[in-house]
Amino acid sequence: MATGLAIGLLASPVGVAVADPKPTIKQAKAKLSRLNNKADHVVERFNTATERHKTAKKKYGQLNSSYKDKLATVARLRAQVITMAVNDYQMGSDVTSWPAMLGQGDPMSMLNGMALSGQLQAERAEKLAAFDRENKGLKTQRDLAQDALVAADDERDKVEKERAEILKLIQEQKKLLRELGAYKSGDPNSTGIKYTGPATGNAAAVLKFAFGQVGKPYIYGGTGPRGYDCSGFTQASWRAAGVSLPRTTWQQWAWGAKRRVSLDALRPGDLIFSEGLGHVTIYAGNGNIVHAPQTGDVIKVVKFSSYGRRVVGAIRP
Template identity: 55%
Template sequence: MFHRARGGLAARALVGLGLAAALVIPAGAAGAEPKPTIKQVKAKLEKLNDQVDVLVDRYNAANSKWKSAKAKADKIGKRLAAEEERAEAFRAQAVTLAVSAYQGGAVLTMPGLVVGGDPEAMLGSAATLTHLSDGRAASVAAYEEALKGLREQREEAQAALKTAAEARRELGGQKATVERAIKEQLKLLRKLGPLNPGDPNSPGQKYTGPASGNARAALDFAYAQIGKPYRYGGTGPDSWDCSGLTQASWAKGGVSLPRTTTQQWAWGASRRVPMDALEPGDLLFNKGLGHVGMYAGDGKMVHAPRTGDVVKVVTLSQYGMGRFLGAIRP
């Protein structure tokens, strides 16, 4: 009996100790994973940066496709309005001629034209043309040609608008995907320290490297953007993404580059140069074609890196030579 009582007390004591321990030890502490080290966060961020770069390039491609489709639809819309005005002028002229012919009795004896006495109905008959003077027939023929052109313009406009709508839907999907990835990117960046918001009005820096000619003009422009924030889809003047910066910089150098990193790499297929023969102004592309920068000479690159950072100059060794796919010379 005594032993059983002691056993019961011991059990109750152990339960009490367990409850006390539960109160002292924070919930989930026993199974909590250790906090990631700075090195691990940086490694995860680097991998995410590469993924975001590719997503941003796809977003830029979709955006470019939508802008192109919309511009085409707008252009066709203007042509369509002009064609409608032209067709209306011909219609009015043709109706006037038909009325004149009808009232003058020139076509009263034509089969099928007496019904209803409608001048416009007469224009629908092929026989009319054979009974009008050459001048009148030419006017009616011009009207019919204008109508044909009008129908073609309308069909082309509808197709262009459909393409633009599809491109816009694609753009919306790409944008949502990019923003989710960037949200994760920013979360990791905050773990490493404060973000650099940049200054949209940054005066930049003066380029003092060895470039000359068109490459000099491109690098002068790129250096003038130093300190401005990175923003995906950014094409200046207040913020930039990587390919937006290289495109605008080389525009100052007299070279028209496509919008996206992938397009710029394809554009330069016949202009590729070895990494050991770089010259200032050459474009440097990452593996995966998610990022592009510009060689500034002396082993340095100017580029727009990523969300939470600014246009800056880095050494190639600091950036990582193993990350590059190759280079092109615009």
């Protein structure tokens, strides 16, 4: 027997790696919790970069539109100046200085001399002055638009960087959830459940909407109607009550700086923020919350006591 064992050991391939033991359910859940916490913050960075990109893109659009308007104004005034030069030529006026004036960046120096010599009427002098003012402002407007475009491109790059990290995290989350048999794809067309809690007024409208989304999937960057992330969900729910919240958890927390409430005094509709501002939920009353949890899960109602994330505070919109 000993000889056979020795032969078996000698015959075993040298250097063959022994597979790592499969993680226990407890270990897998702990890893998933860490991934979810990390994903919370990455998604909010993605949302923030997305909002900044939208703002920068809008600013560029406005400045570029102003630049085009000014460009058209300069072209129109230039055409008037050329018409004035042609008329003077046809009338036999001294126009030897017109080409030089139209070709230089600052026609005012020549304009002043011509005006002093009485060669231009007041109306013509004003047209030339207007042409000069608009011409000078054109470069400034163009530079502002170009700076705004660079800023928008920079924010777009940040969005794509965060998106790439999120996609990597999503794959890890989905793999773990499937191993645990806990992956939920959700139903984008879910009609939810009826809210029967104690909310009144605006909060009742908020929770009627929120409960109507139960069963829809968590989607990073999602603002509805087929799926949401946590802050997209709270924003949409409060919009149903006529209140406009900012897009991200960080912005919502800052927006509510003067609306903070104690966790001991929660009312239905209050927003509860996790430590680090990576996640936000809605208090539904009777010790329940409704929220969009994380990738591989659906919008759902759970006990606040089972929330699983540390809480930093709450606001009442």
